[in-house]
Amino acid sequence: MTTALTAVSFWLSFEALHDLASAHRLHGERAWAWPATVDAFIAIGELLILRASLMQRVDWAAITLTAVGSLGSIALNVAGVGASHDPLDYVTAAVPPVAALLAFGVLMRQAHGFLVSRQSVLTAPPVPSAAPVTAPVEAQPAQESLESEEPVHSPVDKPVMTEEPETVTEPEQPPGELTQRERIDLIVRALYDSLGNRRPGTRHIRQALADAGLPNSDGTCREARIRVETAEPHLRDLPDAIAA
Known part of the structure; x- marks a missing residue:
């Protein structure tokens, strides 16, 4: 369920950013590739945070990368709405990138728990x-x-x-x-x-x-x-x- 939620959230965010790119002189493959320059930083940052937690240290560069990618995705999704008198239009646009950040973070937490438990089993014998x-x-x-x-x-x-x-x-x-x-x-x-x-x-x-x-x-x-x-x-x- 976490994987499905992550995939759906990223897909909705990609769709919104694709529409924004299409409206600003990018078409075809370039319009679909452009969202990766924003949302991919969320995935990369979360994976680096998982790696740092397994090594029992704090990676501030990974945290900064995740924050920049998340804020940038949220801002661009909201900006794609344009001028609107209905606040729910902006809320609807902001939900996918926020959900993508949270869902992928939960997925990485589950992966961290699995890897730590497996490591403790391998190192158990004295x-x-x-x-x-x-x-x-x-x-x-x-x-x-x-x-x-x-x-x-x-x-x-x-x-x-x-x-x-x-x-x-x-x-x-x-x-x-x-x-x-x-x-x-x-x-x-x-x-x-x-x-x-x-x-x-x-x-x-x-x-x-x-x-x-x-x-x-x-x-x-x-x-x-x-x-x-x-x-x-x-x-x-x-x-x-x-x-x-």
Whole structure:
């Protein structure tokens, strides 16, 4: 309904401005194109205001553009009536541009609410959720290596080695003692947020890992991104970030 109201309001405003242009030496395509030089500023200004609100800032240039386009459209619609003794003639002429401004503003507000709600859904999962994916994988080699070393030791050391796998539990270590793969996955997962909800490219991942002093080959970068996106499938739907 908001879209229909916006379309009808702009159409009525265009019709009035078209008639004004036709009465002042513009005909054919030029008479139809001329209203866009006035009413189009309303749409452009409203879209720039939507963009600024999504970026959580105020764009005074966009507000000024919308105000100038709206006032100009209203003034020209009213001027097209000419001399009249009936005030309702001027009210009728002013209604379409005012309705176009308000209806398009409501439409942009609805679009803003939809985009903000979608953004909150995409950013809902916490960053540490990627850690459980790699923790069990790191624990198995540690236990297998301890078990494989048992036959090498003398029988005197056997009672001691059978108890060590129970006390050495790497997945239960404090967060400050993460394995190398866990650190890589956490750095890669953080890139999705730092890039503004976009999928990092191999160059982004390689630079971040190099800054952290971690392995950063192309294969390591791709495997880390696959692990993170397997844990959080919604990350695959994000747009790709453009590498600088």
